[in-house]
Amino acid sequence: xxxxxxxxxxxxxxxxxEYLSAIARVVDSGTFILGPEVEAFEAAFASFLGAxxxxxxxxxxxxxxxxxxxxxxxxxxxxxxxxxxxxxxxEAASMTGATPVFVDIDSATHHLDVQDLDRxxxxxxxxxxxxxxxxxxxxxxxxKAWADPRGIVVVEDTxxxxxxxxxDGQKAGTAGAIGCFSFYPTKNLGAFGEGGAAVTDxxxxxxxxxAIRAHGATTQNRHETFGTNLRMEAFxxxxxxxxxxxxxxxxxxxxxxxxxxxxxxxxxPVALPPDVGARHVFHLFVVTTDRRDALKEHxxxxxxxxxxxxxxxxxxxxxxxxxxxxxxxxxxxxxxxRILSLPMFAEMxxxxxxxxxxxxxxxxxx
Ligand SMILES: Cc1ncc(COP(=O)(O)O)c(C=O)c1O
Numbered sequence: 001x002x003x004x005x006x007x008x009x010x011x012x013x014x015x016x017x018e019y020l021s022a023i024a025r026v027v028d029s030g031t032f033i034l035g036p037e038v039e040a041f042e043a044a045f046a047s048f049l050g051a052x053x054x055x056x057x058x059x060x061x062x063x064x065x066x067x068x069x070x071x072x073x074x075x076x077x078x079x080x081x082x083x084x085x086x087x088x089x090x091e092a093a094s095m096t097g098a099t100p101v102f103v104d105i106d107s108a109t110h111h112l113d114v115q116d117l118d119r120x121x122x123x124x125x126x127x128x129x130x131x132x133x134x135x136x137x138x139x140x141x142x143x144k145a146w147a148d149p150r151g152i153v154v155v156e157d158t159x160x161x162x163x164x165x166x167x168d169g170q171k172a173g174t175a176g177a178i179g180c181f182s183f184y185p186t187k188n189l190g191a192f193g194e195g196g197a198a199v200t201d202x203x204x205x206x207x208x209x210x211a212i213r214a215h216g217a218t219t220q221n222r223h224e225t226f227g228t229n230l231r232m233e234a235f236x237x238x239x240x241x242x243x244x245x246x247x248x249x250x251x252x253x254x255x256x257x258x259x260x261x262x263x264x265x266x267x268x269p270v271a272l273p274p275d276v277g278a279r280h281v282f283h284l285f286v287v288t289t290d291r292r293d294a295l296k297e298h299x300x301x302x303x304x305x306x307x308x309x310x311x312x313x314x315x316x317x318x319x320x321x322x323x324x325x326x327x328x329x330x331x332x333x334x335x336x337x338r339i340l341s342l343p344m345f346a347e348m349x350x351x352x353x354x355x356x357x358x359x360x361x362x363x364x365x366x
Contacts, residue, residue, distance in 0.1 A: 058194045292338050
């Protein structure tokens, strides 16, 4: 039986009427950019996270870009970024004119290796970006304990971890100065197109973020700061509001799928994601094996989808490797050759999960 890596249509089919009535509300309102629907979602998402402010933008990359700009990052500054992340964490820093500096990852968690921070810090370091990769809340408190005394600001890239709980009980995205979210359709909280948000408890930062997303305007036609057009469309706000209501239940289902994988893959020579309860919302279920490419092929031959997040560590990407930094984060380079994301989405059936387990077991036990 084929099993897709992800199937976005199942949720849409199940809740079609709710989505269509949200769309109709926007059509009837005649307000298509920002406005009451986006404001209502901002309030709901801030309350869900326990954050004071939520500023919605047009995608997750924009959330990071606006966050770095709001913190005053620009040419001459350095932003520390974990070597295994989606390129946007680094790219948004480059867009401000700053330089992303890559820190290696911890091979067990795939999060930034706090032990490696001293190697990469310089007097120009202004920000360290913590990425809650794969949906697992990283240990922000430990990074803050390193960063705070140095006057370095922590930004959380929470694009993959909506609702994940940090070790101290706070939601991921609310412990650093600014938390950045993506609502790309495949994310745990996905829009029907592009979307993103930056959240913060700091009133002044929130005001700057709001200005940056609208051409730097603080009031109409008054531009006090540099900005651009990063505004969210009203359709996305209305639809995200509907999806937010089911986010916690979907995370629970993802954790139960992960538990089923964990039980079914016990004794198989693959490293499984850490078992950390509500710290993980399993945006992705990533296993690690030296035989990754052959396993991927074997699963494909059975019609089972899989993917690699990400096949090349950021410092090894041509756009950054041209700086002569390829290979400077060996754990990330090694992980990129060994990681494989198995099918994971809340609407997956247990039968499908068992099919994937059977596919992986048949590869190793053949
Ligand atoms: C870790 C991470 N950061 C940033 C982004 C960028 O978000 P977007 O695609 O919405 O611009 C993504 C998602 O693609 C991501 O996974």
